[in-house]
Amino acid sequence: MSNQYKRGLMWFRHDLRLSDNLALQRLASDCDELIVVFVLPPSWRAVNQFQSRHIGAHRLAFLQQSLQDLQLRLTERGQSLIVLNEEPLLCLPTFIAQHQVDVVASNYHPGVYERRDWVSLKNQCPDVVFLQEEGATLYALSQLPFDINDLPESFTPFRKRVEAIKPDRPCQTPTHFPPPPPALRQNSAAQLFEEIRGINTFEPRVVGGESAAQAQLAYYTYESKLLSQYKQTRNQLDGWDYSSKLSFWLANGCISPRQIYYQIQAYEADVEKNESTYWLKFELWWREYFYWYLHVHQHRLFIFSGVKGKKPLTTFWPQRFKAWMEGSTPYPIVNACMKQLKQTGYMSNRGRQLVASCLVHELNMDWRYGAAYFEEMLIDYDVASNWGNWQYLAGVGADPRGHRQFDLAKQAQQYDPNGEFVATWQGESSVMPMNVVDESDWPIT
Numbered sequence: 067m068s069n070q071y072k073r074g075l076m077w078f079r080h081d082l083r084l085s086d087n088l089a090l091q092r093l094a095s096d097c098d099e100l101i102v103v104f105v106l107p108p109s110w111r112a113v114n115q116f117q118s119r120h121i122g123a124h125r126l127a128f129l130q131q132s133l134q135d136l137q138l139r140l141t142e143r144g145q146s147l148i149v150l151n152e153e154p155l156l157c158l159p160t161f162i163a164q165h166q167v168d169v170v171a172s173n174y175h176p177g178v179y180e181r182r183d184w185v186s187l188k189n190q191c192p193d194v195v196f197l198q199e200e201g202a203t204l205y206a207l208s209q210l211p212f213d214i215n216d217l218p219e220s221f222t223p224f225r226k227r228v229e230a231i232k233p234d235r236p237c238q239t240p241t242h243f244p245p246p247p248p249a250l251r252q253n254s255a256a257q258l259f260e261e262i263r264g265i266n267t268f269e270p271r272v273v274g275g276e277s278a279a280q281a282q283l284a285y286y287t288y289e290s291k292l293l294s295q296y297k298q299t300r301n302q303l304d305g306w307d308y309s310s311k312l313s314f315w316l317a318n319g320c321i322s323p324r325q326i327y328y329q330i331q332a333y334e335a336d337v338e339k340n341e342s343t344y345w346l347k348f349e350l351w352w353r354e355y356f357y358w359y360l361h362v363h364q365h366r367l368f369i370f371s372g373v374k375g376k377k378p379l380t381t382f383w384p385q386r387f388k389a390w391m392e393g394s395t396p397y398p399i400v401n402a403c404m405k406q407l408k409q410t411g412y413m414s415n416r417g418r419q420l421v422a423s424c425l426v427h428e429l430n431m432d433w434r435y436g437a438a439y440f441e442e443m444l445i446d447y448d449v450a451s452n453w454g455n456w457q458y459l460a461g462v463g464a465d466p467r468g469h470r471q472f473d474l475a476k477q478a479q480q481y482d483p484n485g486e487f488v489a490t491w492q493g494e495s496s497v498m499p500m501n502v503v504d505e506s507d508w509p510i511t
């Protein structure tokens with residue numbers, strides 16, 4: 067018996083996994099033939115108005131590994147990933163027409179470009195069916211206990227309203243995949259992987275893909291039982307075990323928040339339920355909040371005056387920005403964090419708060435330059451969490467206090483009392499007067 071659709075196209079975006087992937091599951095059961103595509107736009111690697119790129123070498127390496135893992139899993143099931151190296155709206159309409167696709171599916175993502183591209187693609191392909199599923203958040207829109215336009219202005223009232231709700235259970239990997247159309251049984255993904263090779267220097271366990279994501283989830287919970295101490299360790303600055311490190315895979319969609327949530331629930335039933343196990347869920351609710359915040363506020367997440375519409379008294383200083391990025395400010399703890407970020411593509415949550423506070427409140431810089439630099443450097447870059455947290459710290463977003471300036475000396479004393487972190491990352495090393503910049507230093511490339 068033939069299926070509902072003859073030929074489907076799965077458009078992978080921030081959901082690089084086969085399990086708990088509702089859009090993929092739907093196509094796998096409803097199509098005779100299936101094409102799976104990932105689009106890597108060249109514009110991601112171009113320099114933007116903030117002198118940064120959308121994606122840097124660390125995340126590129128992770129993305130490449132995630133795509134390779136996806137390809138491997140698909141190949142095992144008789145499928146094959148096609149990677150298109152073009153802007154989505156330039157290549158997909160032609161591709162869809164050329165291959166006579168009659169249904170396109172994807173998982174919803176609240177990003178401004180992601181939403182725009184989906185709507186424009188739909189408009190350009192009026193004869194094709196478009197299906198969108200949810201999977202980037204713990205809750206579906208319909209599960210939220212308020213109208214989304216009444217999203218609370220800050221995190222705490224949001225959390226109090228959602229924390230009793232059980233997310234839907236993750237769905238399984240489809241047992242059967244329809245084959246690709248005959249013309250697409252060979253593709254050039256391997257060659258493209260060579261072209262997009264980035265650098266991975268952090269730590270061997272930071273490998274993109276669903277397999278590594280599941281391995282880290284198992285490690286942090288049942289294998290090491292580190293989850294039981296999460297609340298006590300989570301503010302540390304350096305090392306692998308003090309926090310879950312799941313952000314790399316979550317941000318790239320190699321794992322879903324529901325999979326993590328239900329692993330914590332199982333751990334609480336099987337091993338131990340305490341303040342720490344609750345606290346990892348608490349952090350997932352922070353992520354959830356910023357996703358819905360982006361869904362509601364859209365482009366206002368990226369403007370100087372933020373969602374609050376309140377312009378900070380800051381500006382752009384090339385010499386200060388350069389010193390901050392390089393780790394040569396007068397603040398050793400900030401320097402150490404920034405060098406760690408540049409070398410590894412990761413920084414602790416505590417570190418992110420300190421360097422953001424420094425950029426905005428000590429160096430009086432336009433916060434968006436910091437957010438854009440993080441976007442390029444972080445392996446776990448996530449548009450909602452990054453820009454939402456930056457607005458929060460710049461006092462233009464979801465912080466009810468509106469001003470959060472950290473005492474950097476006090477923080478260094480508390481979190482790096484023996485100066486080990488600063489010594490490891492050579493935070494003291496460069497002493498450069500902040501307001502001196504050589505003509506040759508600008509523009510920064």
Ligand SMILES: Cc1cc2nc3c(=O)[nH]c(=O)nc-3n(C[C@H](O)[C@H](O)[C@H](O)COP(=O)(O)OP(=O)(O)OC[C@H]3O[C@@H](n4cnc5c(N)ncnc54)[C@H](O)[C@@H]3O)c2cc1C
Nearest residue numbers: 309310311312313349353415418419446447448451452455
């Ligand atoms: C200025 C700034 C920028 C940030 N940019 C990002 C970003 O681009 N991508 C990103 O995933 N996180 C971002 N965070 C949040 C947080 O720092 C990272 O999620 C965390 O450090 C990742 O390490 P982990 O997975 O070990 O976290 P854990 O402490 O183990 O937390 C588990 C998960 O909870 C979520 N989470 C934890 N803290 C936060 C938070 N404050 N906001 C939203 N979600 C949170 C993450 O998904 C994380 O993986 C940012 C924070 C700040 C202050």
